[in-house]
Amino acid sequence: MIKLIGIEKSFNPGKSNELHVLKGISTEVKDGELVAIVGKSGAGKSTLLHIIACIDSYDSGEYYIDDLLIKNMSEKKLANIRNEKIGIVMQDFSLVEDFTVLENIMIPLDFAKNKRPNAKELAKEVLKQVNMENFAKEKVRNLSGGEKQRIAIARAIINNPSLILADEPTGSLDSANTEAIMDLFFSLNKQGKTIIIVTHDKELAEKCHRIIEISDGRII
Numbered sequence: 388m389i390k391l392i393g394i395e396k397s398f399n400p401g402k403s404n405e406l407h408v409l410k411g412i413s414t415e416v417k418d419g420e421l422v423a424i425v426g427k428s429g430a431g432k433s434t435l436l437h438i439i440a441c442i443d444s445y446d447s448g449e450y451y452i453d454d455l456l457i458k459n460m461s462e463k464k465l466a467n468i469r470n471e472k473i474g475i476v477m478q479d480f481s482l483v484e485d486f487t488v489l490e491n492i493m494i495p496l497d498f499a500k501n502k503r504p505n506a507k508e509l510a511k512e513v514l515k516q517v518n519m520e521n522f523a524k525e526k527v528r529n530l531s532g533g534e535k536q537r538i539a540i541a542r543a544i545i546n547n548p549s550l551i552l553a554d555e556p557t558g559s560l561d562s563a564n565t566e567a568i569m570d571l572f573f574s575l576n577k578q579g580k581t582i583i584i585v586t587h588d589k590e591l592a593e594k595c596h597r598i599i600e601i602s603d604g605r606i607i
């Protein structure tokens with residue numbers, strides 16, 4: 388479960404261009420929930436997701452993952468938490484274009500504390516889950532957007548995280564690919580993963596269990 392209590396975040400604090408982006412965000416997401424975060428451009432959705440992902444810090448409030456307070460932690464500790472508990476999928480895929488599909492998927496395994504002897508087998512297994520088993524040796528740069536997003540999802544789940552976070556994962560995809568990627572998220576959710584998706588797509592948000600709407604840094 389994740390729990391946010393009164394989360395505040397400003398960029399450029401104390402400067403003339405200070406921007407108070409999150410103004411007291413409090414919510415809980417239970418294990419196994421599928422939640423959409425929606426709101427206008429600039430509302431603070433990505434900022435909130437980055438805090439949940441332990442990529443960005445917050446100024447005040449409290450953020451817990453499974454009763455662990457994520458506050459004032461070293462970058463090393465945060466990296467470990469990300470690696471063990473969280474899978475992240477971005478709109479622009481964030482893949483290494485010159486690496487093969489298999490090499491991309493195996494990147495998180497290199498950072499994992501417990502090295503797996505069967506890394507390649509595991510990567511192939513995960514590729515199967517996203518219906519991309521025939522693309523293992525292909526360079527990522529040769530793939531379509533929909534295929535790249537499948538690979539990004541495969542990379543996000545290879546360490547078997549309980550929490551999957553996605554920032555506009557279908558933002559650059561056509562409607563057929565959007566549906567396929569969403570089906571993949573629904574199936575991961577049915578397997579028990581907690582999933583939080585930032586999206587502009589109303590139709591997609593309505594298929595989630597719950598919608599959190601952010602407006603001007605607050606949940607409405």
Ligand SMILES: Nc1ncnc2c1ncn2[C@@H]1O[C@H](COP(=O)(O)OP(=O)(O)OP(=O)(O)O)[C@@H](O)[C@H]1O
Pocket residue numbers: 398399406408426427428429430431432433434435
């Ligand atoms: N690193 C940063 N430094 C300064 N300002 C930032 C930074 N990151 C985001 N902002 C600003 O904070 C505000 C909220 O940004 P955020 O990306 O969270 O919005 P969003 O709701 O995700 O918008 P969008 O839907 O357009 O992606 C915006 O005005 C943005 O310009």
